[in-house]
Amino acid sequence: MTRRAYLAVAGVAALIAAGLIGASLVSAKADSKPASPHSSTEAASILAGIPQHGNVLGRQNAPVTLVEFADLQCPYCATWSNTAFPQIVRDYVRPGKVRIVFAGVAFLGPDSERGLRFAFAAGNQGKLWDTTHMLYAQQGAENSGWLSDNVLRELGTTIPGLDAERALRESSTVDRQLAEARGLADRAGVRGTPSFAAGPTNGKLVPVAVSSLDANALRPTLDSYLAG
């Protein structure tokens, strides 16, 4: 009885564990497939006509600044970029109320830094936001090498006006932008992505605690700064 009981418990435990591990492997494999790429025309339509200066999207004299701390490999950042970002751009950036600063951080490893360097280099051509939006849409498994030079070159062909070869060459010379973004993140105490800070342009930026990745989570903060 004793041995049989222990064997039965061990057998059931092994079966449950095998099921969980199998499901985890299947789930992880499914997640590692790149997200369906957004069309470059979609990114272009979201950003069309909005000024881009380096890592800043929107009018330089917009009364409110929103800083987005993000890692290009972070799935939540991709969710935010694909869902909330277009709404924030439509309702706040396009009318000139808010400008968004992309403070990219490389929390998740070498692919994050490679993508970040390319994005900042694309920013020298006024195409950082097109680049990040497209990279999020094609996000692959963490540090799987999905952000290769070839992928970045190919990306260049889908973003009108972006010279990908030049961006790749310049990606090793964007240390200052990387350090500035890192400094902003450190000062804001950022420990996870996406995180946000907001405040009057050229004024004090205050971290924004968001309860969800919905655009509505940021609206009260932006509205209060715009009203104040």
Next chain:
Amino acid sequence: MNDRRLKFAVAALALIGAGVAGYLTYTRFAHTLIICATGGCETVQNSRYAELLGIPVALLGLASYTFVLGTAFFDNMLARAAGAATALAGVIFGLYLLIVQLVVIDAVCQWCLASDLVLDALAVACLLRLRVGIRVQAAANP
């Protein structure tokens, strides 16, 4: 250790584990930052292994700890065996997740490690409780 103490140990450990898993579940749904000394918690929580077929692993952990906690309130053999099997499965799955953290994700979450330790102790307590149950049953039905 007598059965009453073992019951208490199972309940206490399951409560601690539920606390850890509950905290991770909360941070996942609230998108808040995780208090983390190892620096790898966000990486692990954002990885593709943090969900199992769309269900957060932390939520599964919370459900499992709550289930084992429930078994502590019953003295029959089925409850003892179910508690032990669940805790043992948790130990094996926790070991798999630890290997994933070290080898695949290359980051370690302190809360996951804490949960692993609680699970190990919980499995031992549940197995001891099962042993007591088997002995009592054997004595009652010689």
